Amino acid sequence: MATQANSVPHPTLIQVDPFIPADQQKGIHNRWHPEIPPFATVKPGEVFKIECVDWTGAQIGNNDNSDDVKNVDLTKIHNLSGPIAVEGAEPGDCLVVDILDVTPFEKMPWGYTGIFELNNGGGLFAREFDSKAAKAIWDFHGIYATSRHIPGVRFAGVSHPGLIGTAPSAELLATWNKREGELIAAHPNAVPPVAFPPEPIGAYVGQDIAPDVMKRIADQGARTVPGREHGGNCDIKNLSRGSRCYFPVFVKGANFSVGDLHFSQGDGEMSFCGAIEMAGIITFSTSVIKGGIEKFALKQPIFLPSPVDPLYSSKVIFEGISVDYHGDGKQYNMDASVAYKQAALNAIEYLKKVGYTREQAYLLLSAAPVESHVGALVDSPNACVTMAIPTGIFTHDILPKPEGLTKHDFGQCAIRSDGVV
């Protein structure tokens, strides 16, 4: 018969508390550096679990104003659980990582999406909107999320780690710091900044470690904001539960880390804290392909998508080109980022016709399973990008009709306690 003896749960290799600041917990680090020692080691084929705090380390609360978003401490972000070493992995190999499941903590069935202040984090439209802090709290009901701050929507999560990557070698780290340093040097006063140099303040590794090593990590460690050749903060929504990822290995053991779990995200994650951020548990197994970097010409990870990503066949699709027709009308030269922004702004204006505020629309498009495709990148001077909103995530009808769109009163999302938006 079924017994406890013949029922062996998968081990949890890193345990965290989602309600305790991340820098007070073991197994959490927030910089990329080859000298961060592995916190745990696994054998290829083993199934195991890793717990993660949310990306801010419990700084954001389940409440109805956005003051916590306004004041978030961004030196303590992108808390990563790890590193995990895989036996047998060596530089030049390919580390295969199966993302077997991604779930919130049972004791914390909620997450959040935030618009950050122009001067503290920003976001895609930080300047255009002169962004003030705002947020939506999402309640998790099994596979679905709903928000009291964005009524009228309910969607299935395409749950994934926003951030997952292998440790860089010393050489790769040096390359990162050099190229990003040069970009910063070229844009010294940008707001928000164009990139983030190593920053000793707020650096931690979640382990007891020799002070000189810790100092090197703090002084040189790459910040976690951008995705890079090792993976990192790519925020690819389809790197979801059920997907298989092939990472290049740069150090012995591969030493991969994971964090920034998302219950859901739209392509682009436009509001910066745009996914439904959550604390939770990720289930993995791994294997190693010897010499895989050469075998697959790996310069950056490749992956196979999951068969259980949500399927919504009916969509309203918006187009955008590389002309800032929502702003000063400037013609850009084949710039897909500008085109994405126009498509997004077209979608926001449409959702405003349905009754959502600009802030609600911005949050919703960031968090829902919105799809953005590169249409064409060869029709000079206009790149073309599309953004598709699934109609099935709404509990009301958003299809274009001869009589126009029905405007509802959906209130407003959580805003600052001083009422400024």
Next chain:
Amino acid sequence: MATQANSVPHPTLIQVDPFIPADQQKGIHNRWHPEIPPFATVKPGEVFKIECVDWTGAQIGNNDNSDDVKNVDLTKIHNLSGPIAVEGAEPGDCLVVDILDVTPFEKMPWGYTGIFELNNGGGLFAREFDSKAAKAIWDFHGIYATSRHIPGVRFAGVSHPGLIGTAPSAELLATWNKREGELIAAHPNAVPPVAFPPEPIGAYVGQDIAPDVMKRIADQGARTVPGREHGGNCDIKNLSRGSRCYFPVFVKGANFSVGDLHFSQGDGEMSFCGAIEMAGIITFSTSVIKGGIEKFALKQPIFLPSPVDPLYSSKVIFEGISVDYHGDGKQYNMDASVAYKQAALNAIEYLKKVGYTREQAYLLLSAAPVESHVGALVDSPNACVTMAIPTGIFTHDILPKPEGLTKHDFGQCAIRSDGVV
């Protein structure tokens, strides 16, 4: 019983011959201008057909070298069938266009994908590859395409018009010419050029028209290369048969035109002549939504996708970030176009491991139903873009395996008769 009398075919409003140069045919124009008179007029609700030559107007042949691509005359491109006026449409309205079907001519069951020369047309990697003319001829077998120049693949077409749009008003046209002229002025010697100013040489309208009007059209008419607020050459692969599109109307009758039919295309259409270009027939019906620009906040068309776009659930997905790690390693600032290019180059290198030449891979990724998503645009400084290759389009296995990839000999695509690639 069924009789000819009770079986009324849908009328064909513009008839063309795909084997005759476009400038010798009626109903074909190649500039955007408000004064081009409608060639035909339809009532809302009517189903009708429009025939189109291929975008070059029969310049490319079904043969095994690329000399025709090398010498293509780009002043005579983007041949558009139209304009079609819709009764009742007025500026401010929304023109609903149902793209009911898109098929090749029965007498011309083939199309082509081309890599253009750096100095004559270019393409996404024109400079990186110092592009020489190359091409693949595709044979159409019902819903499928195969190519003797790219063995080992067979895929269902996501057939669509690369180019469809309403006529601009005089004001809109002036805006286009002004902003694109400023871009050209800022990059006077770019190769390929950053944009294309009005060009009287090669302009035609496919109708008898007063010389002074023709002169204005030729002198002022916007070139057809980029997509713009009215639609135009957006090259969105999912604007496919079965989709419904909502265009802003800028002139009385809407006066929409269509051309550049594609049997298939990948997101990005990277090699410029990257779709499977074909001559063929498109079936439409239309309706008008009064005041639709205001009702839907239309700055550019929106559309509903087709239920019959090809579905390939298994994919290999490549990532790219805004660092030119395939080139000089330069760090760009949140540039999705650069990120797309890295994802594409990762895919090309992978396909080379499978046995395709760089030219074959470039053509294949341009033409097959490849999907490119914007992953994230908020993780400074690195935009992240993905490119997904469906595995089901190959007749061999391209999945990453522990033993590596099996390299086949797939020969080479059609190249110049002087053998230069």
Next chain:
Amino acid sequence: MATQANSVPHPTLIQVDPFIPADQQKGIHNRWHPEIPPFATVKPGEVFKIECVDWTGAQIGNNDNSDDVKNVDLTKIHNLSGPIAVEGAEPGDCLVVDILDVTPFEKMPWGYTGIFELNNGGGLFAREFDSKAAKAIWDFHGIYATSRHIPGVRFAGVSHPGLIGTAPSAELLATWNKREGELIAAHPNAVPPVAFPPEPIGAYVGQDIAPDVMKRIADQGARTVPGREHGGNCDIKNLSRGSRCYFPVFVKGANFSVGDLHFSQGDGEMSFCGAIEMAGIITFSTSVIKGGIEKFALKQPIFLPSPVDPLYSSKVIFEGISVDYHGDGKQYNMDASVAYKQAALNAIEYLKKVGYTREQAYLLLSAAPVESHVGALVDSPNACVTMAIPTGIFTHDILPKPEGLTKHDFGQCAIRSDGVV
């Protein structure tokens, strides 16, 4: 350049006129018999087209009453185009048939769905409804169908041949006639009949043929109504354009035939003439796998589905069990046919709440891309079957709502001129 010389259309091997009775045309037969000689022969790999009349051979008209359905001559049905011999195919081989495209004739852009009289053809609910003739004419608009007789719906066709099969060997034919004869003998007076014995009246082969051979074909030839081991009238909606089918070969050349083209059909095709019946053109290519019957354990065809079958992700799904709770309440023993009927009746009753008449609902569920799954066949005594109606085929909302369903006035389908339903 593109020329007629380098553009070779696929040949049409059988040409028919959809407006002429089938028995007056060449290349059409309506019995299965090994001695019907091939009408055309193809080489493996060749792409070719076959034209088909509609299954009744032009008996049904595009008009607004159902008298033609009432009086249809069922001895002249299932007109098959063929046989087509494939070079190299021998008994024991597997014939691979690619169904590359299925389209209506351009000159006949319409089809029909019929409810047949209890005493002339029947249908799944012939007895329950005491069926009187009714029909819906469907207009084809590119990939879509709509009907003036069933307002409020529009759907993409999953176009396929209702009937396709290889010629039986003499032994196989004898097996069919024996087993079906025994069934008939066991139910001598059934209305509608349980099966159809060979019937010389109305038999034709569309070729000049020796009288003694013709007599054997007429006397022994299997009727076309049921699907059998060779394929035949399986009415599988997913054997659609883009699918690949593997047939067992029973005679030299395989000698396959095709007919009964459907623009669309729901799983079950419940009203008998339940698909959208059309005349049209089918595009094929073939290959032969030597010894394929043994290699694949083929007792009946297998197939690979098309990537372009319509995708409607939102559905309302009905359940049924093997209890006739819509009738006399009888408990059946694990009978999936009864369960299917209950699911269908549940769906019909639901659609009546939305405003469709019973006849419209019956026709619609027969013709639209409705999916019926076998839920479970092991929970004695109740088989469970589901029927899924895609919501995206309606232009109005049919989802269950707290306030109930909105009832529209959709009139009635085409009925008999005497008004009897």
Next chain:
Amino acid sequence: MATQANSVPHPTLIQVDPFIPADQQKGIHNRWHPEIPPFATVKPGEVFKIECVDWTGAQIGNNDNSDDVKNVDLTKIHNLSGPIAVEGAEPGDCLVVDILDVTPFEKMPWGYTGIFELNNGGGLFAREFDSKAAKAIWDFHGIYATSRHIPGVRFAGVSHPGLIGTAPSAELLATWNKREGELIAAHPNAVPPVAFPPEPIGAYVGQDIAPDVMKRIADQGARTVPGREHGGNCDIKNLSRGSRCYFPVFVKGANFSVGDLHFSQGDGEMSFCGAIEMAGIITFSTSVIKGGIEKFALKQPIFLPSPVDPLYSSKVIFEGISVDYHGDGKQYNMDASVAYKQAALNAIEYLKKVGYTREQAYLLLSAAPVESHVGALVDSPNACVTMAIPTGIFTHDILPKPEGLTKHDFGQCAIRSDGVV
């Protein structure tokens, strides 16, 4: 910040231990009867969890022989957690149940599929195969299952409750017992039995209850094997996490119960214990639609499918007709159950060519996300049913190839310790 105080987990209303026999636990019953009192009561809109033992109540172990299956006690099966009353629900209403998630217990990451003995449970092919007990243990790795007893496959679960239903009224219960009693009377000596009459032995309700009420429940309570008008053991695989179900309400409070959780199942669940049976946790929310039975013409539940059911687009599809050509060749009259069996036997023979034993193939087709459609039910005398095996669930290639199928050695599933199969 995030705190335990602002993070309220969803309550678990019924807690069970999957390692303790079901009849020793609270909140578990195994008969349908209107007098079983609700074990818990919920308000509409509340999200809550229910724990379930596996359908046998821990009788099957995680080991490598099938003796436990051989000796299973079928009087103690279909352990249901419940009933759950919903405030406000009354006879005539519709109970809306959102199945928000279905997961195994973390401490029991495995399940099983069994072939039951001909004389103890049976299954679809119990007689044809003279079934001996066999089983496969499945290990759960996040969303995937694999089995050491069926190597070479790995698939995503379409997790669902095999059994969910509202309590019958006294009248409905009487109807069930009458009609099933009549069937039993008509087939008195069937092996396996055609149906199961009320059986006091083994009946339990998981609550303290007055002896006279318990006696009525035990004497009259309907057995749980078949699905019926209230839902029940329908074993519909798409009633999965993310689906929404509309049940008719027959008693005050609706009093619904749930059990028989499946990690995965194929359409038909052919081996009887054919799903991947598991113990686990199901998350619900509910609402009530007043008068819903009338509003939706509910004779049996309807449901909306989940957006996250696994998507495998590539399939090999088998056909079957209502002729027992795998057995004695008998011609049946439009019997979809016979047609399903032929399709299944065709699939089993195919999988044997790939290297699986008959038992492995039988178990695999029962448990994997296999799809079975009713092709057509109107082509007398042959019903046609299809069975589709997704190719993406295999780690090897099962597509038909010119060279035939590659036969592997996959060993055998778990069989009886006496070695009899």
